[in-house]
Structures are given as C-alpha cells and as structure tokens.
Amino acid sequence: MTTIAAEAPRSRSLRLTGRLDRWTLFAFFVAALIGAPIATVLIMAITDTSDIWQHLYNTVLGTYVQQTLILMIGVGVGTTVIGTSTAWLVTMCRFPGSKIFEWALLLPLAVPGYVLAFVITDQLEYAGTVQVFLRDIFGWTRPQDYWFPEIRSLPGAIWVLTLVLYPYVYLLARAAFLEQSVCALEVARTLGKSSWGSFFSIALPLARPAIVVGVMLALMEVLNDFGTVDYFAVQTFTVGIFDVWLNMNSTAGAAQLSTVLLAFVLVLIVLERMARRGKKFHNTSMKYSELPSYRLRGKRAVGAFFMCAAPVVLGFVLPAIVLSNYALKFYEETLAANYFSFVVNSLTLSMTAAVIAVLIGLFLAYAVRLSPSPAVKIAARAASIGYAIPGAILAVGVLWPLGALDSMISMFGDYAGLAIGALMAGTIVPILYGYLVRFLALAYGAAESSLDKVTPNMDGAARTLGATPFGALKSIHFPLMRGSLMTAGILVFVDCMKELPLTIILRPFNFDTLATFVYQYASDELIEESALGALTIVGAGIIPVILLSVTITRSRPGSSS
Amino acid sequence: MLKRLIQFSCLSAVIASSAIIALPVQAADEVNLYSYRQPFLIQPLMTKFTEQTGIKVNVVFAKKGMLEKIQAAGSNNPADAVLTVDIGRLYALKQAGVFDAVKSDVLEANVPANLRDPGGLWFGLTQRARIAMVSKERVKESELTTYEELADPKFKGRICIRSGKNAYNVALIASMIAHKGESETKTWLEGLKANLARKPQGNDRAQAKAVYEGVCDIAIANTYYLGAMATNDKKPEQKKWADAVRITFLNQADRGAHVNVSGAGVLKNAKNRDAAVKLVEWLSGKEAQAIYAEVNHEYPVHKDVQPSALVASWGDLKADNLGMEDIARLREAATKLVDEVKFNEGPTS
Numbered sequence: 034m035t036t037i038a039a040e041a042p043r044s045r046s047l048r049l050t051g052r053l054d055r056w057t058l059f060a061f062f063v064a065a066l067i068g069a070p071i072a073t074v075l076i077m078a079i080t081d082t083s084d085i086w087q088h089l090y091n092t093v094l095g096t097y098v099q100q101t102l103i104l105m106i107g108v109g110v111g112t113t114v115i116g117t118s119t120a121w122l123v124t125m126c127r128f129p130g131s132k133i134f135e136w137a138l139l140l141p142l143a144v145p146g147y148v149l150a151f152v153i154t155d156q157l158e159y160a161g162t163v164q165v166f167l168r169d170i171f172g173w174t175r176p177q178d179y180w181f182p183e184i185r186s187l188p189g190a191i192w193v194l195t196l197v198l199y200p201y202v203y204l205l206a207r208a209a210f211l212e213q214s215v216c217a218l219e220v221a222r223t224l225g226k227s228s229w230g231s232f233f234s235i236a237l238p239l240a241r242p243a244i245v246v247g248v249m250l251a252l253m254e255v256l257n258d259f260g261t262v263d264y265f266a267v268q269t270f271t272v273g274i275f276d277v278w279l280n281m282n283s284t285a286g287a288a289q290l291s292t293v294l295l296a297f298v299l300v301l302i303v304l305e306r307m308a309r310r311g312k313k314f315h316n317t318s319m320k321y322s323e324l325p326s327y328r329l330r331g332k333r334a335v336g337a338f339f340m341c342a343a344p345v346v347l348g349f350v351l352p353a354i355v356l357s358n359y360a361l362k363f364y365e366e367t368l369a370a371n372y373f374s375f376v377v378n379s380l381t382l383s384m385t386a387a388v389i390a391v392l393i394g395l396f397l398a399y400a401v402r403l404s405p406s407p408a409v410k411i412a413a414r415a416a417s418i419g420y421a422i423p424g425a426i427l428a429v430g431v432l433w434p435l436g437a438l439d440s441m442i443s444m445f446g447d448y449a450g451l452a453i454g455a456l457m458a459g460t461i462v463p464i465l466y467g468y469l470v471r472f473l474a475l476a477y478g479a480a481e482s483s484l485d486k487v488t489p490n491m492d493g494a495a496r497t498l499g500a501t502p503f504g505a506l507k508s509i510h511f512p513l514m515r516g517s518l519m520t521a522g523i524l525v526f527v528d529c530m531k532e533l534p535l536t537i538i539l540r541p542f543n544f545d546t547l548a549t550f551v552y553q554y555a556s557d558e559l560i561e562e563s564a565l566g567a568l569t570i571v572g573a574g575i576i577p578v579i580l581l582s583v584t585i586t587r588s589r590p591g592s593s594s
Numbered sequence: 595m596l597k598r599l600i601q602f603s604c605l606s607a608v609i610a611s612s613a614i615i616a617l618p619v620q621a622a623d624e625v626n627l628y629s630y631r632q633p634f635l636i637q638p639l640m641t642k643f644t645e646q647t648g649i650k651v652n653v654v655f656a657k658k659g660m661l662e663k664i665q666a667a668g669s670n671n672p673a674d675a676v677l678t679v680d681i682g683r684l685y686a687l688k689q690a691g692v693f694d695a696v697k698s699d700v701l702e703a704n705v706p707a708n709l710r711d712p713g714g715l716w717f718g719l720t721q722r723a724r725i726a727m728v729s730k731e732r733v734k735e736s737e738l739t740t741y742e743e744l745a746d747p748k749f750k751g752r753i754c755i756r757s758g759k760n761a762y763n764v765a766l767i768a769s770m771i772a773h774k775g776e777s778e779t780k781t782w783l784e785g786l787k788a789n790l791a792r793k794p795q796g797n798d799r800a801q802a803k804a805v806y807e808g809v810c811d812i813a814i815a816n817t818y819y820l821g822a823m824a825t826n827d828k829k830p831e832q833k834k835w836a837d838a839v840r841i842t843f844l845n846q847a848d849r850g851a852h853v854n855v856s857g858a859g860v861l862k863n864a865k866n867r868d869a870a871v872k873l874v875e876w877l878s879g880k881e882a883q884a885i886y887a888e889v890n891h892e893y894p895v896h897k898d899v900q901p902s903a904l905v906a907s908w909g910d911l912k913a914d915n916l917g918m919e920d921i922a923r924l925r926e927a928a929t930k931l932v933d934e935v936k937f938n939e940g941p942t943s
Contacts, residue, residue, distance in 0.1 A: 092933035266795035280929040429662045436666035538659035542652035553632040
C-alpha cells in the first residue's frame with residue numbers, strides 16, 4: 034500500500050490509499066468477469082489455423098468492408114444530425130408540441146430494428162400501401178411500368194437503423210445540454226454570438242463527449258446488427274461472420290472475423306480519445322439558473338415541429354399502428370402461447386440487468402476517477418468492449434466460462450444434491466451475465482461522461498470534510514449524476530427487452546421472452562403472427578421512456594421543479 | 595437511494611436466478627430437446643407425444659449456437675436430443691462428435707437407409723424438395739424442366755431466389771457440384787446469377803409473392819412453403835400467390851429433384867437417453883409422420899404414410915437419390931462458389 038502511495042503522483046494519506054486499493058481491485062475484478070467471454074472469443078480465434086482469409090480476400094471481403102463502412106457512415110451522420118438537432122430544439126426552444134417531443138423523441142428506441150425493417154418494407158414494397166396508392170393514381174399495372182427505389186437495400190438499412198438508433202444520441206445530447214451551465218452560453222451571447230453561433234461554438238463542443246458516446250453506441254449497434262441487414266440483403270461484415278460460422282462450419286474463423294471487428298472498434302475509440310485528450314469538459318461555474326427558452330414562431334416553429342415529428346412518426350407511430358393492425362388479426366396465437374409469462378420474463382430480466390449494469394458501470398467509472406493508475410483505465414475499457422462483438426458470437430464466448438463454472442458446481446453438486454449442469458440448464462444467470470457483458474458499455478459510458486462533468490474540486494471538498502470515497506460518491510456524485518444514470522438504466526432496460534441472440538442461446542429450457550417469442554416467427558418473416566408480442570416490446574418501452582424524460586428534466590441542477 | 599439500489603439489485607438477482615433453479619431437468623419422465631425448428635411447428639407433435647407416453651418434452655429453440663452450447667457444457671450437457679432441419683446441420687453435429695449411436699429396430703424399419711446415418715448417429719424425419727414455382731401465365735408447360743436450364747439466357751431477368759447463402763440453396767448448389775463437378779457448377783451459378791430479376795432477398799415465400807406481382811416468372815423454393823401459402827386462411831392473399839404459380843419438379847427425366855431432410859439425433863451423455871430414443875422413434879412413426887405431412891406439408895419418410903392431399907395433387911416426386919452426406923460434405927465448396935461468383939450481389943446488367 035505504501036508503495037502505491039509513493040508512486041501516486043498526488044500526495045494522499047495512507048488511509049485513503051487503502052480505500053483506493055479496494056476500488057482498484059473492484060475494477061480489476063469486473064474487468065476479469067466481463068473480459069472472460071471476450072478473451073474466450075480471442076482464444077477461439079487463434080486455436081484454428083484453417084485459412085478462410087485467403088478465400089474471403091479474393092472474393093467478398095471487399096464487399097463486406099465497403100458495405101459496412103457505408104452503413105456506418107450513413108447511420109453515424111444520420112443519428113448525429115437527428116439526435117443532436119432535436120435535442121437542442123426541445124431543450125432550448127419552445128414551439129408547438131415541444132414538451133411532448135421531449136419524451137416522444139425517445140420512443141423509436143423501443144422498436145427493434147428488424148421489426149421496423151419488416152414494417153417499412155411492408156408499406157413500401159410492391160404490394161405495400163404506398164405503391165398500391167401510386168399505381169391507383171397513375172394507372173400503372175406492372176412493376177416494369179415505373180421506377181421505385183428498392184427498399185431491401187443499403188439505403189433502406191441506413192434509414193431503418195438511423196431511425197431506431199438516433200435516440201441514443203438524442204438522449205445523451207439532451208442530458209448534456211441540460212447539464213450545461215447557462216453562464217457559458219450567456220457569455221457567448223454577450224460577446225455578440227448569435228443563438229446558432231453559441232450553439233456551435235459553446236454548447237456543441239461542451240456536449241461533445243456525450244454526443245460521441247451516443248454515436249459510438251449507435252455504431253456498435255450497427256456493427257452488431259444481423260436481423261436488419263439480413264432482411265435488407267445487405268452484405269455487412271457481421272453477415273460474413275455468420276456465414277463463416279454456419280456455412281463454412283468454422284467457429285474459429287467467425288471468432289477471427291469478430292476479433293477484426295473488435296480491433297476496428299478499438300481503433301475508433303482510441304482515435305476519439307486522442308482527439309479529446311487534454312481537454313476538460315466539466316463546468317467551471319456553478320450557476321445553474323433556468324435555461325433560457327427561445328420561443329419559435331411562424332416558419333421556424335413549423336420547421337422545428339417537422340424536424341421533431343418526422344423521426345417519431347416514422348420510427349414509432351407508423352410501426353405501432355401497423356403492428357396494432359396485425360395484432361388485431363393475430364392476437365390469438367400470441368395469447369395461446371403463454372404470453373403473460375413472456376411479459377413477466379422479459380420485464381424481470383431487463384430490470385435486473387439494468388440495475389446491475391448501472392451500479393457496476395457507476396462504480397467502475399468512479400474507480401477510474403479515483404485511481405491514478407493507467408492499468409485501471411485499461412481494465413475499465415476492456416470491460417466495456419463486449420458491445421462491439423456480435424451478440425451470437427459473444428454468447429458462444431459466454432458459454433465456455435459458464436461451462437467451466439458448471440463443472441465446478443457439479444463436482445460439489447454431488448454432495449449438495451444440485452442437478453447436473455444446473456447453472457446453464459436451469460437458471461437465467463447465463464442470460465444476465467451475457468447482458469452485462471454486452472451492455473456494460475452503455476452504463477459505463479454514460480457514467481463516465483457524466484462523472485467528467487463533476488469538477489474534481491467537489492471531490493476535493495468532500496474528502497477534505499472527511500467523507501470516504503464511497504461517502505463522496507453517495508452524497509455528491511450520485512445525486513448529480515442521477516439523470517445520466519437513469520438514462521443508462523433505461524437504455525440497458527430497453528436494449529435487453531429487444532435483445533435476441535444472447536437470450537436465445539443462453540436461456541434455459543422452456544423459457545421464452547417476448548423477443549424470443551417474436552423471433553420464432555420473425556426468423557421466417559412472419560412478424561404478423563407474433564405482432565402482439567412485438568407490440569408489447571414496443572409498448573413496454575413507453576413508460577420507462579416517459580419516466581426517463583421527466584427524470585432528466587428534473588435532474589438539471591437548479592431546476593425549479 | 596444508492597444503497598437501496600444496491601440492495602434491490604442483489605435481491606432481485608438472487609430471486610430471479612433461484613426462481614427457475616427449481617426446474618427439474620432430469621426427472622425420469624422427461625426429455626430435454628434442442629430444436630432448430632420453431633416451437634409453433636413442433637408443438638403439436640410434442641403435445642401428442644406427451645399425451646401418449648407421459649414423457650414431458652422441455653425445449654430450447656435456437657437456430658445457431660446450440661452445437662457450441664453442447665460442447666461448452668461437456669459432460670454436464672443437459673440436452674438429450676437435437677431436432678433440426680437441413681442435412682448440413684446434422685452433419686456438422688455428427689462431425690463435432692456430439693451425437694451418440696442409436697441402434698433401433700423401429701428407426702431402421704421406419705426411416706429408409708439413404709435418409710439416415712449408417713452408424714445410427716442421425717435420422718431423417720421428413721423430406722422437402724427444392725422446386726421451381728413458375729408463373730402459370732408467363733411460363734409454358736415444358737419451358738423449364740431442369741436445374742441446369744436455370745442458367746439458360748432465355749430466362750434472363752425472370753428468376754427470383756433467396757440468398758445464395760441460405761442453407762437450402764447451399765445444399766442445392768452442393769448437389770450440383772456432386773453431379774457436375776465444381777467448375778461446371780460455377781459456370782451454372784454465374785448463369786443463374788445473370789438471369790436473376792433482382793438481388794437475392796427474402797425467404798422462399800417472398801419469391802412466390804414476387805412471381806404473383808410480376809417481378810419475375812420463376813421462383814426457387816421448398817415444397818412446404820407452397821403448402822403453407824395455399825392453405826393460409828388467415829392471410830388469404832397468400833392463396834393468390836400460391837394460385838399464381840405452377841409447381842415444377844425439376845430433372846424428373848434424369849436424376850430427380852434435389853431434396854433435403856429435417857432430422858434428429860440423440861446426444862452423447864444424454865441423461866434421459868431412453869426417453870430421447872423413444873421420442874425420435876415416435877417422430878418416425880406413422881402418427882407423427884402423418885402430422886408432419888398434414889400440418890407442415892412435408893414429405894414423410896415413412897413408406898406407409900402418404901403426403902397431404904395437396905402435396906399429392908402436385909404429382910409424383912422423383913427425388914435425387916444422392917447420399918445426404920455427399921451433399922453435406924460439399925457445402926463448404928458450395929458456399930465458397932457463392933462468394934466467388936458474388937451471387938448475392940444480384941444481376942449486374
């Protein structure tokens with residue numbers, strides 16, 4: 034302990050260092066726990082030397098890379114523009130419906146990508162409402178009579194993924210805009226900046242860490258997505274991973290491709306960190322008076338209204354209406370299949386996972402803040418890269434450590450009378466573990482960027498007054514971070530409600546969630562038959578999303594409510 | 595607040611995990627099944643089985659990762675049997691060494707020798723043919739008779755098919771390699787690609803729909819899809835799609851139409867082995883085979899069970915008698931050919 038204290042750049046008391054050590058240990062423990070499945074994937078990647086790369090390089094690798102990059106750029110730009118601009122509008126401006134949009138803009142988050150893909154295709158394809166309408170008007174009778182954009186295509190996938198993923202950016206950008214001190218903005222305005230000018234030169238740069246986290250999350254979801262791109266016949270890298278795994282029967286090859294994907298994400302993260310290096314984003318002023326709200330009128334109000342309404346209508350209202358229509362026709366199938374137990378299973382799993390992930394994410398981010406050691410930072414990073422590995426591959430990575438644990442249990446189980454393979458066959462521990470590995474990045478990212486905004490002077494003050502690190506966390510940081518943590522919790526909750534590959538592979542016998550129930554139909558393009566289930570996933574997102582929006586608004590320091 | 599959250603999470607984690615821990619997985623009258631087939635397809639069969647034998651069937655449905663789950667669990671693997679479609683899956687499980695040999699007079703009597711593993715590792719339970727569904731209006735009776743003709747330039751811009759990487763297409767291409775060799779198959783695949791009306795997409799049902807809509811004239815699909823569409827009372831529009839096409843069994847004058855199987859195998863270390871064998875035997879029996887035929891419109895493997903009236907109305911099927919495992923062994927080569935000709939990019943005119 035004394036050695037650590039000696040190495041620490043800042044002087045600390047011995048007692049304090051002892052505490053610090055506990056936080057460091059915690060960080061390493063979490064990193065090991067979360068890292069085990071990821072390490073398994075890496076080990077799988079090097080165990081087999083059968084060369085799939087030569088074949089891929091000569092044939093489709095170029096296509097995979099190109100399509101993936103275009104998809105990422107498209108969704109990256111789309112989510113940034115929609116997420117940031119709508120967040121700014123509802124935070125800083127008043128226009129008709131702006132109070133409703135505050136929470137409504139989050140709703141598309143609850144819609145699984147493959148469901149929106151199905152619904153949009155259903156509306157826009159040849160037999161869909163739009164083309165039937167056009168044919169009626171113009172008297173066309175055959176597909177060859179006119180041109181209509183192909184829905185099942187790369188642009189189609191960009192649209193759908195942008196619509197379901199922009200809420201990540203919106204959520205984090207809005208939380209950041211609300212956390213900003215009004216002083217900086219006022220200074221900019223007194224110095225003669227226009228309202229747009231102060232947005233671009235003050236608010237946007239200050240909110241950058243949050244926006245970047247949002248976009249990174251969205252992009253990792255893109256890399257992870259299989260359902261949507263498969264439905265749209267887009268050949269991304271992830272599609273390639275599944276092809277190598279299932280058609281060439283090479284788990285090792287799939288693990289190798291996943292590793293490359295992971296490396297790519299790491300490069301992105303490092304580049305972003307480098308660009309941010311040396312900059313600090315916490316507010317220097319404690320003045321949190323009410324944010325000014327610009328009242329928009331006329332053309333501007335109409336523009337703002339449509340800007341916010343479009344993503345909500347396309348990403349939520351439309352699928353909700355279409356799914357309701359299907360559900361009216363096919364509810365019997367869903368109700369007959371033990372629907373209520375699916376609801377209970379989904380809610381229990383998702384809520385538990387959300388709370389656990391947020392707590393671990395918070396402690397991990399705090400451990401990084403406390404510790405001067407770069408090793409802790411690296412451990413924390415390592416713990417939050419599970420998000421970048423396709424879910425099904427990650428599930429395989431989760432299976433092996435669990436299998437080993439199960440063997441250990443069964444060695445003792447002979448005495449305790451536990452069933453053989455109890456963990457894997459009989460409990461939802463594997464799913465919770467998988468969710469944690471996959472979604473810790475969400476919780477950690479939000480906690481970290483929110484913690485960034487609490488000036489270290491606060492820590493100093495609290496600690497000088499005799500608070501322990503945990504005490505300071507409890508009474509200083511946690512209340513300040515509540516909005517961001519709630520945000521993270523809801524993100525994890527809604528994501529778990531939609532999650533498929535991990536749930537399917539890691540679940541015990543006779544265990545279904547809403548998502549797995551929908552999947553058995555959706556996997557054969559029969560979403561109508563399970564529409565009530567899909568609608569429930571979407572609906573289950575509404576209440577937490579509204580709660581969330583209220584919490585975020587109230588979380589603003591100095592807010593009057 | 596923070597403390598309460600921590601308490602809540604610990605408590606709910608314990609409750610959530612122990613709530614299901616009580617689930618018995620090795621009682622004497624149960625069998626644990628990993629199924630690659632959707633529950634709604636197999637549930638009627640499992641319900642009947644439980645009614646008749648008193649054996650409860652516990653199911654996990656997943657289309658991938660089950661092999662890895664079996665391997666990772668090692669000797670603790672709780673599953674007793676696997677039910678799956680496509681010979682490729684059965685063969686991969688066999689090659690991984692997770693199947694246990696079953697010696698059963700019942701299975702040997704019910705399942706023809708060419709539709710099961712000689713060592714008793716897997717057993718075919720149903721068959722399906724990969725056929726052409728052609729437009730009744732736009733394709734003449736004898737215009738298309740073989741798979742080879744699909745590459746004929748006379749069909750340019752007239753064919754619809756799902757992804758070349760789909761298991762059923764991979765098996766079809768593998769069967770072409772078995773019969774014609776790799777380089778001839780590659781030329782054929784390039785020709786087929788050039789004849790496509792659009793980029794490969796959707797499932798088999800979507801191809802029939804495209805024929806109905808006039809996007810293309812010929813759709814490649816599995817037989818049971820047409821059965822499902824033709825009898826779909828809840829979605830009557832699908833009856834129109836089925837009605838727009840004529841079933842065309844290919845290569846009836848020579849080697850016969852390409853067929854694939856769905857099947858099952860019993861796992862090593864199965865804790866409920868007797869029950870698992872009983873289940874597979876029962877699925878190959880007359881009653882289960884009749885359900886497969888009537889409900890799913892698949893071809894039964896049992897020689898005494900007839901296809902459904904609808905399937906029978908399509909005429910006699912002459913099936914290619916190429917060994918199932920010969921197809922499975924060529925899957926990787928077939929997959930690579932799909933990459934080499936960039937099949938999934940669709941027609942590049």
